[in-house]
Amino acid sequence: MSISIKDVDHVAKLARLELNDEEKDQFTKQLNAILQYAEKLNELDTENIQPTTHVLELTNVMREDVTRESLPLKKVFHNAPEEENGQIKVPAVLE
Amino acid sequence: MSLFHNRLKDIHNQLVNKQLKVSELVNESFDRIQKVDSKVKAFLTLDEENARTSAAKLDELLEHRSERGLLFGLPAGIKDNIVTEGLRTTCASQFLSNFDPIYDATVMKKLKAAQSVTIGKINMDEFAMGGSNENSSFHPTHNPWNTEYVPGGSSGGSAAAVAADEVYFALGSDTGGSIRQPAAYCGVVGLKPTYGLVSRFGLVAFASSLDQIGPITKNVEDNAYVLQTIAGYDVMDSTSANVDIPDYLSALTGDIKGLKIGVPKEYLGEGIDPKVKESIIKALNVLEGLGAEWEEVSLPHTEYAVATYYLLASSEASSNLARFDGVRYGERTENPDNLLDVYLKSRSEGFGQEVKRRIMLGTYSLSSGYYDAYYLKAQKVRTLIKQDFDKVFEKFDVVIGPTAPTTAFKLGSQIDDPLTMYLNDICTIPVSLAGVPAISVPCGFADGLPVGLQIIGKAFDESTVLRVAHAYEQSTEFHQKRPQL
Numbered sequence: 215m216s217i218s219i220k221d222v223d224h225v226a227k228l229a230r231l232e233l234n235d236e237e238k239d240q241f242t243k244q245l246n247a248i249l250q251y252a253e254k255l256n257e258l259d260t261e262n263i264q265p266t267t268h269v270l271e272l273t274n275v276m277r278e279d280v281t282r283e284s285l286p287l288k289k290v291f292h293n294a295p296e297e298e299n300g301q302i303k304v305p306a307v308l309e
Numbered sequence: 310m311s312l313f314h315n316r317l318k319d320i321h322n323q324l325v326n327k328q329l330k331v332s333e334l335v336n337e338s339f340d341r342i343q344k345v346d347s348k349v350k351a352f353l354t355l356d357e358e359n360a361r362t363s364a365a366k367l368d369e370l371l372e373h374r375s376e377r378g379l380l381f382g383l384p385a386g387i388k389d390n391i392v393t394e395g396l397r398t399t400c401a402s403q404f405l406s407n408f409d410p411i412y413d414a415t416v417m418k419k420l421k422a423a424q425s426v427t428i429g430k431i432n433m434d435e436f437a438m439g440g441s442n443e444n445s446s447f448h449p450t451h452n453p454w455n456t457e458y459v460p461g462g463s464s465g466g467s468a469a470a471v472a473a474d475e476v477y478f479a480l481g482s483d484t485g486g487s488i489r490q491p492a493a494y495c496g497v498v499g500l501k502p503t504y505g506l507v508s509r510f511g512l513v514a515f516a517s518s519l520d521q522i523g524p525i526t527k528n529v530e531d532n533a534y535v536l537q538t539i540a541g542y543d544v545m546d547s548t549s550a551n552v553d554i555p556d557y558l559s560a561l562t563g564d565i566k567g568l569k570i571g572v573p574k575e576y577l578g579e580g581i582d583p584k585v586k587e588s589i590i591k592a593l594n595v596l597e598g599l600g601a602e603w604e605e606v607s608l609p610h611t612e613y614a615v616a617t618y619y620l621l622a623s624s625e626a627s628s629n630l631a632r633f634d635g636v637r638y639g640e641r642t643e644n645p646d647n648l649l650d651v652y653l654k655s656r657s658e659g660f661g662q663e664v665k666r667r668i669m670l671g672t673y674s675l676s677s678g679y680y681d682a683y684y685l686k687a688q689k690v691r692t693l694i695k696q697d698f699d700k701v702f703e704k705f706d707v708v709i710g711p712t713a714p715t716t717a718f719k720l721g722s723q724i725d726d727p728l729t730m731y732l733n734d735i736c737t738i739p740v741s742l743a744g745v746p747a748i749s750v751p752c753g754f755a756d757g758l759p760v761g762l763q764i765i766g767k768a769f770d771e772s773t774v775l776r777v778a779h780a781y782e783q784s785t786e787f788h789q790k791r792p793q794l
Contacts, residue, residue, distance in 0.1 A: 222669070229627060229672040230634070231665055232653040240662075241669055247728050248670060252616040255686050258693065265688030266695060268518065268548075269504055269744030270768060275547045289411045293638035304636055307648050 216246050312337050313474035314791075317383060317531045320477070324371060324382055331371065331382030331426065334477075335364040338384040338428050342475050345794045350450050351460075351470035353389050354397045355429040360384070363426045370424075378424035379538050385420060386476040388467050389430040390437055390513040391522065393417055396427070400513050401445035402435045404633055404640045404659030414511020415546065416480060416522050416539045423538045428476050432466030435661045436630065437487055437515040439463050440733050443724050444663040451720070452494060453792040454758055458717040461491030467525045468495035473794060478526045478535050482512055484519045485618050486712075486737025489749040492525055493712035493761020496751045496790065498532050498778070499525045501737075503768045504744035505550030507536075508543035516625035517548070519618075519741050528788050529750060529779040533557040536771060552769055560772035561779040566600030568777065569705045575611035576710030576736055585711050588753030588760040593709065595784050596777070606705065608697040613690050614739040615731055619667075620674050620687040621742075626664075627671030633659065666727065691742050698743040702767045707777050711736050712749040712761030736763060746771050750778045751787035759787070 222242050226233045233241065287300060296303040312320065312334060323329040339357060346352055367382050387393060390400045392410035394417070399405045413421070420427070434444035442450040442465035450466045452458040453473040460469040464481030468491035471479050481488040483501035492499025500523045507522045514520060524535035537557050543549045572593065577586050593603050635641040635655025642654035660668070674683035701708055714735060723730045740747045745768050752762035762781070766774035782788050 217673070221673075225669050225673045225676065228676060229668050230631075230652040230656055231660075231668065232657040233665075237662075237665070241666060244666060244727055245670060245673065248619060248731075249673075249683075251728055252620055252683065252687075255613055255616050255620075255690050258610075258613065258690060260686060260689035260693070263689040263692050265685055266691040266742075267688070269695060269742075270550060273551075275544055275549055275551075277544045285411070292411055293408055295635065295638075295641035302637055304651060305645055305647050 217242065217249065311474060313341070313477065316528060317380070317477060317534050320383065321381060325377065327371065331367040332361070332364040334382055335360050335384055335426055335428070338476055345473050346475060348451060348456050348794055349453050349469050349473045349475070350448050351386070351431055351466045351473065351475060352429045353399060353401065353432050353447060356396050356427055360426050360428050367424060367426070378422060379534060380420065380423040380425035383425050383477045384428045385425045386428055386431045386467060386470045386479040387417070388433050388464055388479070388481045390433060390482055391416060391480060392511040392513065393427065393430065396430060398430060400436045401433045401447060402659065402661070402664070403446040406446070406640070408639055412511065415508035415543045417511065419539050431470055431479060434463035434465070435664050436513065436626070437463040437482055437484055438626065438663045438667055440486070440490060440730055441723065442466060443720065444661055446661055449720060452717050452758070453794055454496060457719055458758065459494065459720050461494035461717060463487040464499070464525065465491040468492050468497055468499060471495070471497045471525050471527060472792060474791070478524055478531055480522055481525050482520055482522050483741065484516050484622060485741050486734045488523045488525060489712050489737050489747060489761065489763060490734060492749040493759065494717035496759030496787070496792070497525055497527055498529055498748065498750050498788065499523065500532050500536060500748045500771070501741070501746060502536065502540065502771060503550070503746045505548055506540050506552070506769065506771070508541070508546040508549050510543055510545035514629040516622035517629060518625060519622060529775055529782050530558070530561055532748070533561060533775050550769070555772050557772060557775055560776045562776060563780050563783055565596065565777055565780045568601040568707070570596060570601050570603035571606035571701045571705035571708045572603050573608045573611065573708060573710055574605050575608055580714050580735065581711060582715045582755065584755035585715060585760050588755065589711050589762060592752040592762045592781060596781060599780055599784060603709070606701050606708070608701065608739060610690065610693045610697050611735070611739055614694055614742060615735055617687045617690045617694065618738040618742060619670065619731055620683050621691065623667040623671035624674045624684050625671065627668045627675065630664065630668055635659070663727070694739050695743045698745060706773055708765040710763055712763040713737070716755050716758035716760060740765050744768060746774050748774050748778045750782055752785070753787060
C-alpha cells in the first residue's frame with residue numbers, strides 16, 4: 215500500500231497540522247518507506263491472537279471522593295497565551 | 310580526585326560525618342558545568358539560585374538535625390519532559406519554550422522528599438522522539454567520549470551529563486530504549502523499570518502504554534539508590550502498579566551462582582557490529598566465571614518489534630500531542646484568522662519535523678480504513694512479542710544481549726534517514742513492548758566509544774536485574790573509566 219500527497223494532505227488536516235509543499239513531499243516519501251517496512255507485520259498470522267490492551271494486569275486506581283479547592287485562577291492563567299476577564303481568550307469560532 | 314568519582318553511598322557517609330558540605334557538592338556541579346557544558350551541551354535550563362539556596366538549607370540541617378534522606382544533598386539533573394514546579398519545562402520543543410509548570414511530577418516530589426538538589430533541566434529529543442538528541446528544538450547534545458558523536462536519545466542529555474560528571478545522577482524516560490540506548494552510548498548505567506513501577510504523573514506523555522521514568526547513574530549501586538527513592542504506587546497515575554517495593558540495595562550481594570541466563574540469538578545476529586558482539590561474549594564469560602549458566606534462546610518475533618513499536622508509539626503520540634493546541638499554554642501563533650488557524654499554525658510552528666512525522670504516522674494508523682491494518686495488527690503482534698519473553702522467563706532468570714547494535718554514530722550521519730535511525734533501537738524496543746525491566750551497563754569499548762550490556766528481567770524483578778548488573782560491574786572496570794573533556 216502506498217500513500218499519495220493527497221493522503222498526506224488529508225492526514226495533516228485530521229492531525230491539525232499545516233504543511234508546506236516541501237514537507238508534504240518529504241512526508242509522502244518517508245511515510246511510504248516506514249509503512250512499507252510495517253507491511254512485514256503481514257507475514258504473521260494473527261487471526262486468533264488477542265491484541266495487547268495492557269502489558270500488566272492492573273486494576274483501576276481510585277482516589278478518595280472528597281471535595282477540595284480548585285486551582286487558583288492565577289495559576290490557571292499562568293501559562294495561558296492570552297487572558298481576559300477571568301477567561302482564556304481565543305479568536306471567535308463564529309464570525 | 311573529583312568528588313564525582315565517589316559512590317553516592319560514600320558521599321552520603323562523608324556528609325553524615327561532616328567531612329563534606331552540600332554546598333561544596335553543588336558548587337562542584339556548577340563549576341564542572343561551567344567548564345565542560347559548552348562542549349557537551351547537556352543542559353537546557355540551570356536552576357542555580359534555587360540549588361544554592363537548597364544546599365545552604367541542607368547544610369543548616371546537617372548542623373542541627375540527624376534525619377537525612379536517601380539522596381541527601383546530591384545534585385541531580387532532570388530530563389526536560391518531567392514537570393518541575395516553577396522551573397521551565399520545555400520537552401526540548403519550541404512549542405513549550407515558555408512553559409513553567411504549576412506543579413511537580415510525583416518523581417520530583419519524591420526526590421525533594423529524599424532531599425536531593427535539582428541542578429537543572431536536561432536536553433532531549435523533542436517530546437522524547439528520537440535516538441540521537443538531534444531532534445531537540447534548541448541544540449544537539451554531544452557525546453562526552455567524542456564530541457563529534459551523538460550521545461543517543463532521547464535521554465541523551467541525561468546520560469551525557471552523568472558521563473561528563475556534571476551531576477551525580479539524572480532522571481530519564483524510556484519509551485523504546487530512551488534510557489538504555491544513551492546510557493550505552495555514553496558509558497553509564499541506565500535502568501528502565503517495569504511499566505507501572507514508577508509513577509508517570511507529571512511526565513509529559515509520548516506513548517502512554519510504553520513511557521517509564523528511570524535513573525541514569527555512574528554505577529549500579531547508585532542506580533538502586535535512586536530507584537528505591539522513585540519507585541512506588543501513586544494514586545495520581547491510573548497505570549501505577551500497586552506492588553510491594555523491595556529493598557533493592559540488599560539485592561546487591563554479588564552472588565549469581567546458579568543463575569540462568571538466556572541469550573537471544575536474534576540479539577547477536579545480523580546487523581550487530583562484530584566489536585559489540587565480541588564485548589557481549591566477553592561479558593557472558595565474566596558472568597559464567599561468577600557461576601552463572603547461559604545458553605542461547607530465541608525471541609522469534611524480534612524482527613517485527615521495530616515496525617510494531619513505531620505504529621503503536623506514533624498512534625499514542627498523535628493522540629497525546631493533540632492537547633497541544635495553543636489555547637491554554639505553550640506556543641500560540643501570532644494574528645490567527647480564527648480558532649482553527651490557532652490550532653493549525655500553532656502546531657505547525659511549534660513542532661519539529663520528527664514530531665510532525667510521528668503525528669502523521671500515528672494519525673494515519675488510527676484513521677478510518679487503516680486502523681485494523683496497522684494499529685490493531687500491531688497490538689496483536691505486541692502480544693506475540695510479550696509471549697516470547699513469557700516463554701523464555703519460564704526457564705531463565707534474566708535475558709542478556711547488547712543494548713544497541715552499534716556504538717554511537719556521528720552527529721548528522723542518520724538525521725535524514727528516519728528508518729535507519731529507528732532500527733538502532735532493535736535491541737531495546739521488544740523489552741519496552743513487553744513492559745519488563747532492563748538495565749544497560751558499560752561492558753567495553755569499540756573504537757574509543759562505550760558498548761552497553763543489556764540485562765532484562767521478569768516484570769517487577771528489578772532486584773535480580775540489579776543483582777546481575779552489580780555482580781558483573783564488580784568484576785570489571787569499564788564503569789570506572791571517564792571521558793576526557
